[in-house]
Amino acid sequence: MNKPFKLKIPSLIENVRIAESFIDQARDEFNFNDDIYGNIMIAVTESVNNAIIHGNRNEKEKNVHLELNVSDKEISFTVEDEGKGFDYDSLPDPTAPENLDKPGGRGIFLIKHLADEVEFSNEGKAITLRFYI
Numbered sequence: 001m002n003k004p005f006k007l008k009i010p011s012l013i014e015n016v017r018i019a020e021s022f023i024d025q026a027r028d029e030f031n032f033n034d035d036i037y038g039n040i041m042i043a044v045t046e047s048v049n050n051a052i053i054h055g056n057r058n059e060k061e062k063n064v065h066l067e068l069n070v071s072d073k074e075i076s077f078t079v080e081d082e083g084k085g086f087d088y089d090s091l092p093d094p095t096a097p098e099n100l101d102k103p104g105g106r107g108i109f110l111i112k113h114l115a116d117e118v119e120f121s122n123e124g125k126a127i128t129l130r131f132y133i
Contacts, residue, residue, distance in 0.1 A: 055081025
């Protein structure tokens with residue numbers, strides 16, 4: 001296991017592009033294929049977005065912490081905010097009929113479909129996304 005790469009991003013929505021270039025650098029460094037790259041780009045940027053908007057409530061003095069770990073079998077990204085956390089076990093199902101017309105609530109659902117494994121920790125302030133290679 002290589003040592004993790006870490007990045008700290010101030011909570012401004014335009015800083016999602018910093019996460020995007022971090023992912024691009026990781027792709028260049030570790031050579032992951034296009035399928036996994038697309039899944040990582042969407043899932044990780046969505047996680048960073050959630051951390052900025054929902055976790056840190058767009059408070060620019062709070063940071064989003066992004067960590068990348070790479071092993072022979074997987075690439076994992078951990079995104080952690082400095083907010084209050086949330087109850088990730090009681091998220092409404094965006095595919096339920098009563099939620100189909102609601103504009104939000106699909107981010108975590110999408111992330112869970114794109115990553116091979118999703119794990120919440122630190123009372124919902126951190127999410128780890130694993131992609132098998």
